[in-house]
Amino acid sequence: MVRPITEYASVVWDPVTQKDINKIEMVQRRATRFVYVNILILTARFCWACGANKVCDNTPEEKFILLNKLRRSGECKRKTQEMQRRDCYMENLQELDESLRILKNNHCCNVGWVQFQNKCYLFSHTTETWSDAASVCRVFNSILAEPRSETESKFLIGHSQGQGGNFWIGISDIIVEDRWEYSSDQSVVTINQFYPGEPNEHITGNCLILWEAYHGLWGDYYCSKPNKFICETDIRSHETEIIG
Ligand SMILES: [Ca+2]
Known part of the structure; x- marks a missing residue:
């Protein structure tokens, strides 16, 4: 199947003994496998580059014939170049998108603010x-933290434990005793993270604090006592500040 042009001028290709015949046939089989495998590789690359599904559905022999026809047409070359440009553009776009995502994640909260979910x-x-x-929170376009879910509350509790100290948050029963509500909209708090036995200060303790001694769980305390505090704002506010 695979023979050089000088085949008929060489005695090698006209073996006499069975041993030489076997050797020549072995070389022929090896050459056949080499060519066949390369056809498969070439057609596979072609299918990927040109999206020629019709070619991909054919047998290897048919692929080889069709591949050469398409290669000669010039259309394949043009189509391949266009697709390469498109692929390159898409790759650049994906890299840019990834860079923007990382940039946004790194800067969605201002320096000194901590992000959790959609808040800083x-x-x-x-x-x-x-x-x-x-x-003080209002000065920074924020409010005292108002955890609206147990998950958010647990994050505040956990993070406050790492900081040390007690922290005020934006919940109180200043307006109606034992009606704990969020300060910003006066809606009743539906989650309960009070330490067992809390609240216990009645009318003397009307502001909610994350007690360090209670592993950050809630307690009621005297509003006039100085303590650390947690401010919150949503991420979009911080992004607007960065962009603007
Ligand atoms: Ca109270």
Whole structure:
């Protein structure tokens, strides 16, 4: 099957003994496998590059014939170049998208603020009364933290434990005793993270605090006592500040 042009001028290709015949046939089989495998590789590459599904569905022999026809047409070359440009463009776009995603994740909260889900939190290092703490948060376009789910509350509790100290959050029963509500919209708090036995200060303790001694669980305390505090804002507010 695979023979050089000089085949008929060489005695090698006209073996006399069975041993030489076997050797020549072995070489022929090896050459046949080499060519066949390369056809498969070439057609596979072609199918990928040109999207020629029709070619891909044919037998290897048919692929080889069709491949050569398409290669000569020039259309394949043009189509391949276009697809290569498109693939390159898509790769660049994906890299850019990934870079933007990383950039946004790194900067969605301002320096010093901690991100959890869709909010940014500031855990203060200074202490203020509950109402002054709320004022400080407002200066930074935020409010005292208002955990709306147990997951969010557990995050605040856990993070406060790493900081050390007690932390005010934006929940109180200042307006109606024992009606614990969020400060921003006065809606009743539906989650309960009070430490067992809390709240227990009645009308003297009306502000909610994450007690360090209670592993960060809630307690009621005197609003006029200075404590650390947690401010919160949503991520979009911080992104707007960055973009603007
Ligand atoms: Ca109270």
